[in-house]
Amino acid sequence: MLVLKKFAKDKPAVLGLIIVLIVIFVAILAPLLAPYPGDVSASHLLRRLKPPTWAYPFGSDNLGRDIFSRVILGTRGALMIATTVVGLAMVIGVPLGLIGGYYTGWGSEFIMRVTDMFLAVPQLILALALAQLMTPSIESAMLALTLTYWPFFTRIVYAETRRLKNALFIDALQCMGASVPRILFLHILPNCISSIIVRATIGMGFTILMAAVLGFLGMGATPPDPDWGLAISESRQYLPDSWWFATFPGLAIFFTVLGFNMLGDGLRDIVDPRLRRSR
């Protein structure tokens, strides 16, 4: 209860939560909310590149499609990519962190060295290189992003496990003959959960941003997907006349990522009082 009260007092975090909830809501109901759900693949060449009006609040793109509808429909893709990437990265990263932290020896040493190696390369460059190795598609972009993001989970779980490994209650469990998987997943993992949640929330925002960059560089979503990054890339040759074409998808990215980041920051404040922003 105290946690909830503390969270409610942190206005940016609450605002972040509200934005995230709105984004999720929009993503779920996207086909109902979008005024022209057919504009994913349709084209209306007669009304291409029209500025915003009441009927088309964000204007229309180079194929005459309603940008408002496409921004709304793009929410789905963005969230889908982010949840998949973060989810998969967790599935890979968390067990590796548990194993690396619990055992000592060359096996765990190897895991941690590989983790450090991945962390040493800038994520974007690694993701670009990985995405290039596969054919450009949303799936390869997701795979590439997953392969670059798992080390973050390994690192934090590793640190927590190392800390907990010598705790008295783990000693007691070992003496009672509890199996290692049991100790790891039933006793150590629950203690890491809060840091994992914080990292995952921030990771959602980060992944959406990265997926947009990949889309923008032509290594993620492919036309006619209503992808935000892709839309900004397509808009470049119609600037500066069609400013709305780039501006609104970019704002959508901005607010979504902002929401996740503010929420993540707020959660971190609660979980890790050392980094607390207020006294």
Added chain:
Amino acid sequence: MSAPLLDIQTMRLSVKTDEGTAQILDHVTLTLPRGRILGLVGESGCGKSTLVRAVLGILPRGASVDSGRILFENEDLLRLSEQELAKRIRGSRIGFIPQDPYLALNPVFTVGDQLLSVMRWHAPAPPGVTGKRARMRHHRARLVELLRRVQIPEPEAVLDRYPHQFSGGQRQRLMIAGALACNPRLVIADEPTTALDVTTQLQILKLLKSLVAEFDISMLFVTHDFGVVAQLCDDITVMYAGQTVESGPTAAVLADPQHPYTQALLACHPDRAQSLLGIPGRVPSPLNAPPGCRYAPRCPHAIDECTRRAPHFAQTGAGHLVNCRLAETRPEAA
């Protein structure tokens, strides 16, 4: 008799916290005559440090003085602005010796840099010394002289060293030199020997005592240790839970404590205690302190009236004041 150097009159101070308003100081009265050393004694958390901070005007955010006056050389410090306090009181007319010299020195600057920066702002330059460079040279020379006086070896070289290169006792000597650097009238020492070992403690106390006479200053010496007070101080003021309970000449208070709290506290001192009993009960929370005497819940002599109204100061001897109902009813000593 001339007016005292420092005269704190019935001061009340409260701090706003998440759980409500805490009455940290409640009717604190304290008088420090010129040229004397006053020991301010009390357990940790009794408001000693807050009182010191109030005098220096460096209260934490959320703390505010509700009533009372802090007269320093007949000037009410509470009426001065932050700028005025920083400019002509702190560091210049009131020097400060902190509790833990290690934490009080900034680790990433040399000792000379830190001590000289205080002098640069506050130390008066003698007539004839003009120009920034000449003034700094003068300050440097004076600081070296002071360091020699507080028995720091190689005072010239010391200025370029960093705090972590000194021992605890030496650091405290540095702080003493720093407090004296700008010719203050008053030096406030906040438990300056608590962080030191016993031998060093003794040396520092001796040094302080000699400096008071030599530099013609007065000293407010905050401590929780009656032994230190007995060695060093001319007068004593005892605080309990934000209230002044007793004050007077050291010899009189130690020989004949009047307030039940002072009596209990002295009885707890390892030198005197027959057994390690301590005082039963605990210090009340300042969040919802009783309106009357704050010691009443633990006092063996307490009656109903004690918790309902605050006691008044009563004089029981020459300069010996006691803030207790028992003393009020007693006939005044001649």
Added chain:
Amino acid sequence: MLRFILRRVLLAIPSLFGLLVLTFFLVRVVPADPATALAGENATPAQIAAIRHEYGFDQPLYKQFVVYLGQVARFDFGESAYSRRPVSLDIKQRLPATLELTIASLLLGTFLGIPLGTIAAVYHNRWPDITLRILSVAGVAIAAFWFAIELQLLFSMELDWLPLRGRLSSSIDAPPIVTGFMLVDSLVAGRWDAFTDALHHLILPAITLSLGGLATIARFTRAGVLETLQRDFVTYARAQGVPSHVLIWKYVLKNSIVAALTQIGLLFGGLIAGAVVVETIFDWPGIGFYTVQAILTADYKVILGVTVVIGIIYAAVNILVDLVHGLVDPRLREQL
């Protein structure tokens, strides 16, 4: 000091080696057949075989790796399949442009971020602090490529204040190359016109690139200053009458800067990655743009070469940060 640097360089070698293994693995082992990828879609089997032999793909993997290591040691990364020039020469020509851009944005981020973070901490929980908190979260949340486009829209296309792309206007002759840094070279040549023009070209890319770093540095400075303000020496300095502006901007800041400094080292990786995007949008002829081209055309020698160079720069920056760290903190200096 020298021993410290030497030790740090030695410590950096294992991670650089790891980087080499990783890139080698990614480029040569993960794709089913790199030769086919290189030869293009319409290549005949004979062409593919020729490429395979030319690149040494017919050798066993460990031999390929040893050959590769030898090349790296000599900074010989082979020839770019795309530009048909030695990769090392390409990198040498392009690296200064990227460094100029990253250093400019790092300076921008540091010299704005540290004062902003300090002000926020001093006005803790009041409006300057709250504003900065919102802005710093926003700074990290903004997509750099989009922000760059919006900046171009406003300042280049709409207001026509700043150039849209490139390092220098085509109407201006480039100064002779001395350092490769356009600003430095134009000053060396005494070419004031080239200097101002280059500076104008640098503004928008540098602002875009500095955004994330600025927000991070401001945040860490703020956290550091808040922590320092609670320390005893601040109380002591205040009690001794040190004026608050001296206290904050001299004493507190030097103590707090350590946290921000560590971040600057970590930020560098992000800056290089950001340069990939920023250079693409502003047609900045640097190493990031080059990398994207290489990745898009599967120019694997370029990818390997660029990775190695970035890895070395990254390690060097971190050593540099540790050195500065030691200079700021006298307790660490003795270990240097």
